[in-house]
Structure formats: structure tokens, C-alpha cells
Amino acid sequence: EVQLLESGGGLVQPGGSLGLSCAASGFTFSSYAMSWVRQAPGKGLEWVSSISATGGTTYYTDSLKGRFTISRDNSKDTLYLHVNSLRAEDTAVYYCAKDIVLLPSAYFDYWGQGTLVTVSS
Amino acid sequence: SYVLIQAPSVSVAPGQTARITCGGNNIGSKSVHWYQQTPGQAPVLVIYYDSDRPSGIPERFSGSNSGNTATLTISRVEAGDEADYYCQVWDSSSDHVVFGGGTKLTVL
Numbered sequence: 267e268v269q270l271l272e273s274g275g276g277l278v279q280p281g282g283s284l285g286l287s288c289a290a291s292g293f294t295f296s297s298y299a300m301s302w303v304r305q306a307p308g309k310g311l312e313w314v315s316s317i318s319a320t321g322g323t324t325y326y327t328d329s330l331k332g333r334f335t336i337s338r339d340n341s342k343d344t345l346y347l348h349v350n351s352l353r354a355e356d357t358a359v360y361y362c363a364k365d366i367v368l369l370p371s372a373y374f375d376y377w378g379q380g381t382l383v384t385v386s387s
Numbered sequence: 388s389y390v391l392i393q394a395p396s397v398s399v400a401p402g403q404t405a406r407i408t409c410g411g412n413n414i415g416s417k418s419v420h421w422y423q424q425t426p427g428q429a430p431v432l433v434i435y436y437d438s439d440r441p442s443g444i445p446e447r448f449s450g451s452n453s454g455n456t457a458t459l460t461i462s463r464v465e466a467g468d469e470a471d472y473y474c475q476v477w478d479s480s481s482d483h484v485v486f487g488g489g490t491k492l493t494v495l
Contacts, residue, residue, distance in 0.1 A: 373420035
């Protein structure tokens with residue numbers, strides 16, 4: 267059974283940093299691209315970033331590039347998102363999602379349950 | 388950047404057919420995927436590559452894509468279908484995932 271378990275969310279002050287993790291199981295993690303998608307309270311889905319199966323290719327939504335860094339450790343079956351200079355508008359549930367191929371290019375067949383990041387003083 | 392437009396809401400009576408559209412410039416040339424999200428839950432894939440259904444998704448869910456509009460059709464709507472529905476494409480010109488704004492389906 268495919269499982270994606272996010273962690274690392276919480277309350278952080280504006281300007282602070284946070285590291286999110288997504289532990290994967292039930293599939294060959296190193297064979298699939300992975301992504302982060304976020305959802306602000308009461309809002310729609312917003313794609314954040316994607317990374318290829320090897321980690322050699324990364325993509326970011328334009329507005330977040332420079333503050334967010336996606337990475338993965340295939341030896342630990344774990345996806346990461348490091349976020350800097352957090353703002354109130356970054357408050358959201360952050361989901362990790364599995365792509366169906368090596369390179370980010372298709373759709374997400376599995377999603378985690380999400381981790382809530384709240385940016386507030 | 389590529390934009391997907393969805394109506395904010397659609398309402399339908401039980402047993403009727405719901406059609407949820409997703410508009411985009413020449414979207415027919417792209418592969419469209421659809422997700423269902425109920426409150427407090429993660430999104431679930433219901434249609435991929437325009438019209439394919441994952442295992443476990445009822446045959447009542449179908450999809451089409453042509454021209455500037457992709458459509459998710461839910462036949463014989465049930466109360467349990469009430470949810471937010473999002474369309475999604477991969478924009479190869481920008482190497483970006485793009486989501487539509489979402490449509491809230493209300494079952495009257």
C-alpha cells in the first residue's frame with residue numbers, strides 16, 4: 267500500500283524558516299518524481315514544486331522560487347521542502363504527491379494527508 | 388503562464404448529471420487530470436489523461452477534452468459526490484503544474 271506521511275509543520279513566526287518532510291512507503295521511491303502542493307485555508311490547490319526521480323531536476327512555481335527548496339533522499343525514501351522567509355500568505359496545508367513517471371510531467375496518483383504550516387506572530 | 392478556469396460552483400439534484408468544465412487556451416492539446424477533494428481530506432484522482440478512470444473510481448465518472456474546454460461528467464449524482472473538483476495539466480512550455488481554481492459541487 268502506498269503511503270505518504272508529511273511532517274514538520276507547525277507555528278512559525280514571519281521571517282522564519284521551516285523544514286517539511288514526506289516519508290514514502292509502499293512503492294519504489296527512487297523511480298518516481300515527487301511534488302509539493304499547498305492549500306491555503308478555504309482556497310484551492312496551488313502547486314509549489316516538483317523534483318525528478320533522481321533529484322537532478324527541480325521545478326518551482328514562479329512566485330516561490332528562491333524561498334523554497336525541494337530535495338529528496340532516495341536512500342531514506344523521503345522528500346523534503348525547506349522554506350525560508352515565511353510570510354503570512356504561506357499559511358497552508360502542504361501536501362506531498364507522487365507522480366507516475368520519472369520526470370515531473372503528468373499527474374499525481376497518490377497524496378499524503380498534509381501538514382499544516384501556520385505563519386503568525 | 389498557462390491558466391485554467393473553472394466555475395466556482397455547480398449544483399445538481401440527486402440522480403441527475405453534473406458537468407464540471409475546465410477552460411484553457413487550446414486545452415485539447417494537453418492531457419487533463421481531475422481530482423476530488425472532500426472537506427478535511429487530501430485530493431483523490433478521479434480522471435487522468437482526459438478520460439481514464441483509476442481503479443476504484445465508479446464508472447459514473449467520465450471525462451472529455453476538446454478545443455478550449457475539458458469536462459468532468461458525473462452521471463447519476465449521489466450525495467457522496469458532493470466535493471470540490473480540480474482540473475490539472477502539465478504545462479510543458481513552462482515546466483509547471485497548473486491547477487484550475489476548483490469547482491464546488493453541491494448535491495441539492
